[in-house]
Amino acid sequence: MTGSELEQLYRDHGHAVLRRAKRLLRDDDDARDIVQDVFLDVFRHPERFAARSSIATYLYSATTHACLNRLRDGRNRTRLVAIETAGRSHQSPARGETRAFACELLAGLPADEAALAVYLYCDELTHEEVAGLLGCSRRHVGDLASQLRRRIMERVA
């Protein structure tokens, strides 16, 4: 990737990365740091993108992971989901419980599962969208979601 390509990518998609990071981190300065990290990472490791998904999808995933890495502190991760949960009065009680459990669990999840929990419970993405983010089939996403749900239930039990 050349410098001018990076510049163009930043101009075209920087706003989306910034918005995503602000939403997850709730901190403007941290979000701007994430924007830098994400675009520098693309610049340094263009092979990670490698056109396996759309660039918007890739940046969404990369930003999520970058934010979760920033939120290594479990309490912060919990805060992330708690914030996301608040104000969503439209959700059913059962769904609300699942969210709350995911909130508790998020702190202890490995990075990939934490990202999956965010996609499913915070972002409410469809399995098709998650499949695009993870680069796998919808069926596999279903399996991963079931595993995650089981883990949540085991934790609750």
Add this chain to the structure above:
Amino acid sequence: MIWIHLSELAVDRLLAGELAAGDEAAMRDHAADCARCGALLDDALAVQRTFVPDESPLRFVTPLPAPRPFADRPPRRASTFGVIAAVAALAAGLAVALTWPHANADGSVRTKGAAIVGFFVEHDGQIRRGAPHETVMPGDRVELFTTALEPVWFAAISDDARGLRNVYVAPRRVEPGREQLLPVATELDDTLGTEVVTGVFCESAFDAGTIDPDAPPHGCSVDHFTLVKVSR
């Protein structure tokens, strides 16, 4: 595609122009009738409109990776620093950078194809060319440039006064030419003392984490410069 509610990802893809025309129209129709999704889309559009790319990514500071212990290599010999300083002087001058062969400071001949790393220092908004044993301060930015006759893979690694190594520039391909400025800069941390920056040039891609600057593998050459970091 059926849109139940718009996800943030879907909005990103919409604004990026990645959706099929039918999907995009369906999304916009849905957003027009759904307060939640309408607000989500409006918010995204507002951020897009107001986003000011005020800082070029080419000026982004490279965050240093977590330092790893410098346990695998013996301490640099004192005599090495004389060589380093002289080579750095050569790099800083670059008077005959593209006229090979010429002599290295240690008396050896730099063969055709050898390459040079040099640097600029940005201190409080002022940029200056780096010199041998350049005095720098925490927070200064160092920008590297290379001079090479052929396309080559380049990385810069740094050994600081604590004996910790950082990768300033991960391996990347650089084009031939004189003083090719690299599009990343490094902000210096607060570790004071002498820091040796080694530019590694190889014919093919390599792993900066495993290479030994004192014994570069076949097909690689190295060049050094020294920074002397003092407190502000």
